[in-house]
Amino acid sequence: MYLRTLDAAAGEGRSTISSSAIARAFGFTDAQVRRDLACLGQTGRPGVGYQPVTLAARIRKSLSLDRTWNLAIVGVGKIGAALMGYPRFAGGGFRVTAAFDADPDLIGQDIAGTRIEPLSQLERSVREANVDLAVLAVPGPVAQSVATDLVNAGIRGILNFAPVRLHVDVPVQPIDLSRSLEQLAFEVSSTA
Amino acid sequence: MYLRTLDAAAGEGRSTISSSAIARAFGFTDAQVRRDLACLGQTGRPGVGYQPVTLAARIRKSLSLDRTWNLAIVGVGKIGAALMGYPRFAGGGFRVTAAFDADPDLIGQDIAGTRIEPLSQLERSVREANVDLAVLAVPGPVAQSVATDLVNAGIRGILNFAPVRLHVDVPVQPIDLSRSLEQLAFEVSSTA
Numbered sequence: 001m002y003l004r005t006l007d008a009a010a011g012e013g014r015s016t017i018s019s020s021a022i023a024r025a026f027g028f029t030d031a032q033v034r035r036d037l038a039c040l041g042q043t044g045r046p047g048v049g050y051q052p053v054t055l056a057a058r059i060r061k062s063l064s065l066d067r068t069w070n071l072a073i074v075g076v077g078k079i080g081a082a083l084m085g086y087p088r089f090a091g092g093g094f095r096v097t098a099a100f101d102a103d104p105d106l107i108g109q110d111i112a113g114t115r116i117e118p119l120s121q122l123e124r125s126v127r128e129a130n131v132d133l134a135v136l137a138v139p140g141p142v143a144q145s146v147a148t149d150l151v152n153a154g155i156r157g158i159l160n161f162a163p164v165r166l167h168v169d170v171p172v173q174p175i176d177l178s179r180s181l182e183q184l185a186f187e188v189s190s191t192a
Numbered sequence: 193m194y195l196r197t198l199d200a201a202a203g204e205g206r207s208t209i210s211s212s213a214i215a216r217a218f219g220f221t222d223a224q225v226r227r228d229l230a231c232l233g234q235t236g237r238p239g240v241g242y243q244p245v246t247l248a249a250r251i252r253k254s255l256s257l258d259r260t261w262n263l264a265i266v267g268v269g270k271i272g273a274a275l276m277g278y279p280r281f282a283g284g285g286f287r288v289t290a291a292f293d294a295d296p297d298l299i300g301q302d303i304a305g306t307r308i309e310p311l312s313q314l315e316r317s318v319r320e321a322n323v324d325l326a327v328l329a330v331p332g333p334v335a336q337s338v339a340t341d342l343v344n345a346g347i348r349g350i351l352n353f354a355p356v357r358l359h360v361d362v363p364v365q366p367i368d369l370s371r372s373l374e375q376l377a378f379e380v381s382s383t384a
Binding site for chain 2: 001003004008025026027063064065069071078079081082085086088089091092094132133140141157158159163164165167170171172173175177178179180181183186187188189191
């Protein structure tokens with residue numbers, strides 16, 4: 001959230017931003033913002049504020065985002081295809097370097113500069129393309145088996161869109177769009 | 193998670209499923225599963241298990257998912273367009289009934305059976321199409337203003353893909369794909 005706010009301020013050409021302006025952006029208190037940012041060392045000047053570009057770089061470094069992470073898109077359905085050219089991934093240091101699907105009609109197609117390869121090529125191509133992280137967007141029933149293959153191929157983390165809990169030895173970030181929508185519908189019903 | 197597991201079991205044609213099979217699917221204990229499902233009343237039979245179809249229907253009812261929710265897609269970029277024909281939304285009782293964008297090249301186009309309308313039509317069309325929930329996938333800088341318009345038009349909840357915290361009086365479910373990927377990269381770096 002800090003990065004989003006700082007990047008937006010930098011994008012607007014602002015050379016400084018106050019802790020209260022940052023706090024307003026996401027409903028924290030000034031004190032919380034100053035406390036959080038103090039963890040990074042001396043980053044702001046009292047009465048002046050923070051330099052958005054410098055502070056964003058400092059946060060990126062502390063989060064290991066000051067490098068390029070190579071992504072594989074695994075499963076090129078609607079979501080997978082959308083993420084192949086997702087501008088906010090590219091802007092954040094993430095680069096799609098490989099894509100895989102089981103559908104013969106998709107294999108060989110080129111989306112946003114990346115050719116879709118057959119799943120059978122996964123292990124070899126993941127190694128060759130130096131892929132760090134996988135975006136798993138395959139159907140639920142095959143997700144665990146593909147995830148196991150990905151980890152065996154050397155993938156170090158998975159962004160999981162499949163509606164199953166994965167059992168793997170690497171970090172997983174689950175994103176279940178249907179569940180989020182169901183949760184929203186439930187909250188709406190509860191507050192009505 | 194229960195719904196995913198029960199729907200999968202029903203899809204495989206199973207007439208019963210045990211609490212331990214459900215528990216295995218997402219790493220709970222049998223006891224936790226039985227306790228959770230007991231909240232819905234008498235749903236299973238000792239030594240026999242649960243009927244996937246019946247139990248899924250009971251859960252859907254308790255979550256207000258036993259009806260159709262009309263969705264508007266607001267912002268038809270890569271993610272918005274992908275969600276217009278997203279099969280898992282349709283399968284879960286969510287139906288896209290309207291779509292909006294500011295881009296003249298997109299307006300008038302038809303994606304998965306829904307015509308893209310100009311943002312200026314938002315208030316009128318949201319009322320006419322009886323839209324319940326909005327999927328907000330517009331750029332960050334305009335997200336708050338569009339969200340305000342949506343709530344004024346009668347939208348009751350927002351699935352928010354824009355990288356900003358919205359200040360509105362309806363439930364919001366945020367989904368920040370870049371943030372999830374950054375979080376994943378950070379976890380991978382921390383465990384390396």
